[in-house]
Amino acid sequence: MPNKQTSKLAHGAMMIALFTVLLALAFYVPLIGSIASLFVALPILWYSAKYALKASILVGVAGCVLSLLIGGLLALPFALLFIALGIVMGYGIQQKKSKEMIFLSSSVAVLITSAIQYIMSIKLFEIDFIQDSLKLVKESYTESLQMTKEMTGQEIFTTEQLHTIFETIELTIPANVTIAVFLITFIVMATNLPILKRLGIEVPKFAPFRDMRLPKSILWYYLIILIINFAMQPEVGSTLHMVTLNVSMILWILLALQGVSFVHFFMNAKKLPKALAWIATILAIPFYSLFVLLGIVDLGFNIRSFVEPKQTKE
Numbered sequence: 001m002p003n004k005q006t007s008k009l010a011h012g013a014m015m016i017a018l019f020t021v022l023l024a025l026a027f028y029v030p031l032i033g034s035i036a037s038l039f040v041a042l043p044i045l046w047y048s049a050k051y052a053l054k055a056s057i058l059v060g061v062a063g064c065v066l067s068l069l070i071g072g073l074l075a076l077p078f079a080l081l082f083i084a085l086g087i088v089m090g091y092g093i094q095q096k097k098s099k100e101m102i103f104l105s106s107s108v109a110v111l112i113t114s115a116i117q118y119i120m121s122i123k124l125f126e127i128d129f130i131q132d133s134l135k136l137v138k139e140s141y142t143e144s145l146q147m148t149k150e151m152t153g154q155e156i157f158t159t160e161q162l163h164t165i166f167e168t169i170e171l172t173i174p175a176n177v178t179i180a181v182f183l184i185t186f187i188v189m190a191t192n193l194p195i196l197k198r199l200g201i202e203v204p205k206f207a208p209f210r211d212m213r214l215p216k217s218i219l220w221y222y223l224i225i226l227i228i229n230f231a232m233q234p235e236v237g238s239t240l241h242m243v244t245l246n247v248s249m250i251l252w253i254l255l256a257l258q259g260v261s262f263v264h265f266f267m268n269a270k271k272l273p274k275a276l277a278w279i280a281t282i283l284a285i286p287f288y289s290l291f292v293l294l295g296i297v298d299l300g301f302n303i304r305s306f307v308e309p310k311q312t313k314e
Contacts, residue, residue, distance in 0.1 A: 008051055012059045015043035020066045023079055027071050038191045040078075041086035045192055048090025049201050056087050077117045084113040085188060093196070099189075099204040107185040111178065130173060138166050168245075171237070175246035179253060210264035214254055219299055222251050256288045258295030262304065269307045 022043070025036035044063065048056035060083040067079035088109040092102035121127045145157060157165070169176075193203045225244050228234065234241035260281050267277045284291045297303055 008055060011050070012047060012055065012062075015047045016059055016062045016066060019043040019063045019082075020070060023063075023067055023075065023082070024070050027075050027078065038188060039195075041082040041089070041188055042192050042195060044083050044086025045090040045093075046196060046199060046201070048087045049093040049196065050090075053087070053091055056090060060084075060087055077121075080117065081110055081113055084109045085185065089189070093201065093203055097204070099206045102204065103182075103185060103189060106189070107182045110181050110185060114177070114181065134166070134170060134173075167237070171242050171245055172249055174242075175249040178246075178250060208264075209261055210268050212258065212261040214258050214295075214299060216299055218251065218254055218258075219296065221247070222255065222296070225251065252288070252292055255295035255299075256284055256291040258298055259291030259293070260284050260295075262294055262298040263291075265304055266307055 019040065022036050022040045026033040026040050029036070044056070044060060047059050063083055064076060064079055067075045071078075085106055089102055089106045092105055097105075118130070121129060142162065145162070148154075197203045225248050228240070228244050229248075232240070234244060263280045264277045267274075267280070
């Protein structure tokens, strides 16, 4: 028992030190930092996957204290995000949860942590970094367009069009933040879990992308949003308009992913080259409306059932 306890303490101290070094690199070194930021959660993730939740939380608290010493209050929010991600993801691995469940729970943990930090920054420090960033981007973009107009004599966007663009961006901030969090969580999982596997930790695997099946309830949500938009026609800028716009964005992405998944499924069933499936994935960006429609048809009518019998006969 003493040996196990000593080993746990030594491992914890090592993980805290490694976390602090990676956080410092991510925070202070411009080029290397962008790469280091992908692995900041790894020490906490590794420890959380091996030891009890209580011990992992204590390691996380120690990491927060050291982050204050190396970067002050500016480094603390980043440290909290990585620590929350590492603890939740590691605990899911320890509990033998599916990779899909770990991905979902980790993303939600980062979302909740981000929301709490955002509210605290407004209430305690009166700093709205989202609005400040948006204002900075708007000013920079306006100046760039003005310079382009002076050099070419042509106006790319009118003042009204520019106002509409930034108004839409502002209204869709919740959806954009949610999508960004899920994307970042996926990237962190994709880069860290293979390393964790090499370190001797058993990690789960995603089911093949071609087998992805969203819940059919997604279609009902999509239908409800369509009915609200057509029947009630929410006023631009209203709360209802903002809610429907953000939910619509998330549903479009999910349905487009479902459409891409069907394309991968179909090409695998027909034993077509994998390169064609990835070309189709790239084409989903400019032709996302087509893939959204394909995703709706796949979920609503289960068109995969028309492909599977042919696959079994072969």
